[in-house]
Amino acid sequence: MPSADAFLGAWVLDPAACNYSLGAPPREGRYTISRDGQALTVRMEWVDDSGMRLADAFSAVPNGQLQSYRGAGIDHISMSLLDDKILDSAAYRGDLRVMLARRILSADHRTMTVVMSGPKGDGSSWENRAVYRRAAS
Numbered sequence: 001m002p003s004a005d006a007f008l009g010a011w012v013l014d015p016a017a018c019n020y021s022l023g024a025p026p027r028e029g030r031y032t033i034s035r036d037g038q039a040l041t042v043r044m045e046w047v048d049d050s051g052m053r054l055a056d057a058f059s060a061v062p063n064g065q066l067q068s069y070r071g072a073g074i075d076h077i078s079m080s081l082l083d084d085k086i087l088d089s090a091a092y093r094g095d096l097r098v099m100l101a102r103r104i105l106s107a108d109h110r111t112m113t114v115v116m117s118g119p120k121g122d123g124s125s126w127e128n129r130a131v132y133r134r135a136a137s
Helices: none
Strands: 009-013 028-036 039-047 053-060 067-071 074-083 086-093 096-105 111-119 125-134
Touching: 028 125, 053 067, 053 074
Parallel strands: none
Antiparallel strands: 009 028, 009 125, 028 039, 039 053, 067 074, 074 086, 086 096, 096 111, 111 125
């Protein structure tokens, strides 16, 4: 059974390593993943390209099942631990998946790449790639 342990902790964005097709990459960012019982809590803080500080967080059990969620036009979320190095979460509005976030750990567990993707209104899709380094403890 896969373990989420290697994802736990704080991560710092490497803005120079980001590649965004939708919007501009953040100037800086921090990503924290913690365990709360069976659920994982993901906290994100960032400074956007205009200098505004933003934050968001969500919790979900990584069992692949849809879980109720209320916020930002999202009805449900799901989280799946595909293996020890890949953690996915998806956001849904009704039956439509509006975003998939795939977190991929490097072999040494020191780098986490977050690939976010989803559909655009014109039928095409977008993909934003953010690279995080494990924060010094």
